[in-house]
Structures are given as structure tokens and as C-alpha cells.
Amino acid sequence: MSENKAPKLDFIRTIVATDIANDKNDSRLVTRFPPEPNGYLHIGHAKSICLNFGLAEEYEQGVCHLRFDDTNPAKEDTEYAEAIKEDVKWLGFDWGDNLFYASDYFDQLYDYAVQLIEMGKAYVCSLNAEEVREHRGTLTEPGKDSPYRDRTVAENLQLFTAMKNGEHEEGSHVLRAKIDMASPNMNMRDPAIYRIRKLDHHRTGDKWCIYPMYDFTHCLSDATERITHSLCTLEFADHRPLYDWFLDVLQTRDHPQQIEFSRLNLTYTVMSKRKLMQLVQENMVNGWDDPRMLTISGLRKRGYTPASIRDFCKIIGISKRDSSTDMGILENCIRNDLNPIAPRRMGVLKPLKIVITNYPEDQEDEIICKNHPKDEGMGTRTVTFGRDIWIDRDDFMEDPPKKFFRLGPGREVRLRFAYLVTCDEYIKDENGEVVELRCTYDPESRGGSAPDGRKVKGTIQWVSVKHGLDCEVRLYDRLFKSENPEEDKDVDFKENLNPDSLQVLTNCKIEPSIANTKVDEQIQLERVGFFCLEARTSTPDSIVLNRTVTLRDNWAGKQGTKTPKMNKK
């Protein structure tokens, strides 16, 4: 933890610190996280959550609201809102009493709209959607005024009321702000502020058939909640003049400051809700919480901890540059978090049987194993050793290179915490595949060190054939095979899906103590990676493990021969 290091403030924190020092907003600090409940939260939202809630935590007077931006009944649902609350909580943040919905403000927003009309700053436009588009002009040409732009206040009021009362069809009218059709900023060309939608809203039911637009709703919700700093992503920078316009014209008591920062991009994945939704709906993944998804719920299922995600958000920082963060950084964060706290266990993913020929048939050994190599406080456990042992297939090579520190014909290796064994022969089946090793052990090497002091470089994990448990292990890899799946506009991003992103191993062997692992508890399988229980599928009788992340493997990189890992570059 770098808590004590000189805190380098990002540009937003610098602004906030300055504002507080200058007693702006009476030194209040109120931020908000404003998700639309139309999908699940992902790691990009985590960045925003950590910024908004994190900032509030950094100041004694700081407060962060959770506000649902639920102004579009066609897309939103309570299911999403509930999932979002759970995710924010899980990340470790607390909105206290400050849970709001933009829909809570519908009455007030309606009044504001009426005020705008009365001021002559808004009008009901009866152009259809296509006509509106034609009147809007282009990036380089100014728009044309709507023929309805000069309706009288009385007429506008009457029409708007009729809209509210459901007397008009969807699409027949829209309430627009009267600003400037020639503005170089498209957002200022008389933007729509209310549209007719004869749809039930997940919270207000059938009370409304007109719904306010984002630009109108957001700034006024912020002002109503007395938000001081309204943080959003870069694409809203062009909306800021409009944000300010509404608040200025309506002379709200408070005028929050909108500040934009760049959104998070990660290599080997996609971040847009629309695309994530597509993966879910087309069954390319198993739901929003598929461990390969970079959703909060997916990461949770994968075994990521809230602390690791918060650490990640801290490390990547805040700026206004378009950037793409290496997936390896995220992985590094979870390794760092888990390494000191995850108890070590032994497991074999691809079992290969070895028979220790000079070990008595019915003999057993109770081997004491440390739960953590550096933390004595984590205690020990006992694992039973016997004549028949599983080791990992990858830990044997028929014709190993010199620097292969594991098993090969005539080579000696240490079975972790147990004995030194030497491979005398290997047995192949009719397909030429190695199916069993015959080894001899050094009875004097109990615990793993030789009495004569000879050095044995390699140590491998093992599981007793008699005592080990069967287990299913799910290995996850990056969801996409290309660093930027969206790079080529002519290629559907789904073409870049990694076909091997999920590998299910059903014949794994694990030491019995793993049966006691609890949901939400991470373990490290030594030399393999960090794992957690597959909460939905795993039972004490039929264990299923999810691999959170591999251990770092410098050797694989040097060899260039092993299967690529997510962190390989």
C-alpha cells in the first residue's frame, strides 16, 4: 500500500481541493454516481464509482449520492437497479441515505419545463423525428428554425399540457429548448427536453406519458441534490454549455460544476454496455456475470476482490487522455491482493500417476504443510502421502531441456513438503502417450531436504491417489484474442472472440482440505494460480473451482512455448 507516499492529486482532485480551500460551495463536497439502470455495471463504471465515492471519502464533509438516471422507460428496469446497488455495495461504498432516482423529480422537472415555456425559452415542436433531423443542419452547416418555434406561450402551455395528458401520439410533438439553431455546438440547436412515450415506467408506473431527456434531467437533478462536482466522461464535454444553460436560465440555487475525464478502456475486451448486452443475448457468454465478462458481477464470480478493483482504479489514475489500459495491470492487482492472504493448497489440473516403487504398499505418511510460505500465522495442515501419487502432466517431459527443473527420465525432483523422488521409467499406452511414471523415493528426505545436502532445484505439487478428491476446474482466459477487438470497423467485434476463453477441466485432483473452502474464500493452488469456488455449481461432494488468475510465470515467457497467458506480452 502506498498510503504514505506523497499523494499526487489528479486534475479533478486538484480542482476539488482548490474549491474547498477557497470555501466554494460553503466547503461542501457532494458528488454522485449516476448510472442508468439499463444494464450491469462493469469495470469502467468502477472507475467512476471509485472516483465519486472515493473523493467523498477523502474529505470529512464529503458525500456521494447514488442516483439512477431513469428517464427512459423503454430501456430501464428494476432488475438492473437492484443489481447496481448490490455491485456498488460489494465494491465497498456506502451511499447512506442518499439513494435517489431522477424519476423522483418528474413533478419538479415538469414544473421547470413549464417555467421555461413561460419564459419563452421552450416550445412545443410538431415536426416529426425525420423533419427535426433535417432542420438540425450538419456539423458544418447551421440548422433551420422549426416552423413551430414562434408559437405563443399560451399555445405552448396548452400543447404541453395536452402532451402530458396523453392527448397526443408518440412522436407527434416534442418540447424543445429555444436556444440557437445556428450554434456550432449541435447540442445547443434547440435540443428536445421532453418526448412522448406511452410506456410504463419501472417506478412511476403509468403516471407519465411524457419523459424528460437526459440533458434537462441531469443538470437539474444535480442542482436539486446540491451536487458540487458533477463528474462525467469526455463525450459529455459538448453538453456542458447546455448543462449550464438550463441552470442559468432557471436560476437554480446551486450550479454544480461539470468536469469530464476519460473513460476506461482495457485491452482484450469491450466495454460498451450495448456490446456486453449483445454477448449475453447471443449466448457468447453465460450471462452478465460470466467470469470472463469485465462486469462487476463477472469479476466477483471470477474471484476478484473489491480491494483489488479499488486498487486498480487507484493505479490507473484520472486524466483526459484517450487511453487503453493493459489487462495485465488488473491481473497484477488481484495477485497483489491475494498473494499475502490466500492459503496455499495443492492440486493437479492434468493428473499423471506416479508409483513410488520402493514405498511400501500400505504405508502412509502424514505430511505437515505450511498454509503460507511467509506467514506462519496462517498455520499448517496435514496431507497424506502414499505410494500412488498424482502429479501434473506438464511436470514431466520425456526429453526435457537442461533447464527444465522438473521430472524427466533419471531426474530427481522434490514433492512439495514430502520427499525427493527420482523417475526411473515411464509407461506409455498404445497411442504413445505417457500414462504412468515409476519412481523411487529417498526415505531419508522426509520433509523435502536430503540428508547429504544435495541440491534439488525443482519442487512440484502432488496429490495422493487414495486421498485426493476429484474436482472440476474452469480456466478462464481473455475473452478476445485481439488487443483491440473494435479496432477494425469493418469486422464485427465478435469475430475476435477467443474460442479458448473458457476451458473446463473435469478430471482434476485436489487435496481433501479444499472441500472446506468457503464461498468468497480464495485459495492458491501452489504453482498453478488463485482459485475460488464456483458458487452456483460447487457442492462439498462435487467441487468446482474457478481460476481467478494464474501465477506470474517468467519461465513461460522465456521459453515462448507455453500457452499464452493473459499477462504475456
Next chain:
RNA sequence: UGGGGCGUAGUUCAACGGUAGAGCACAAGGUUUUGAUCCUUGGCGUUGUAGGUUCGAAUCCUACCGCCCCAGCCA
């Protein structure tokens, strides 16, 4: 070709007029009964380009170049 935003090591970010730094990545050592962890050490940049102001510029000015965003009755 209108408007807005952004260009600093491989990457993510600092430095806000005074010899360009950090994390991650990378490389080389050491420790190690996990090829993990941990500890040392190392290099990495014509600060997008070209001018200008200044004793001094990543920082200020000018021009140019490149990338991103905006023409939903989405957020």
C-alpha cells in the same frame, strides 16, 4: 472543411517557467522446498512537429500535424 477534447518512457499517470519522474511492463542479479512472492540494480524519452518569447520552455505564444467525441424524440 463547424465545434469540443487530447498529444510527456512500451503503457497508465506526474511534473504547471528552473537539470523530465513514479507504478506497471521489460532486463540483469540475489533469496526461496511455489520457475510464485520478496529484495537489489538497470536502461528506456530530440515532452506530436516547426517557429517564437525568455538567462532558462513539457510548461507561455503562433502555425501546422495526428488521434478521439458531437448531426437520438439514448444516457
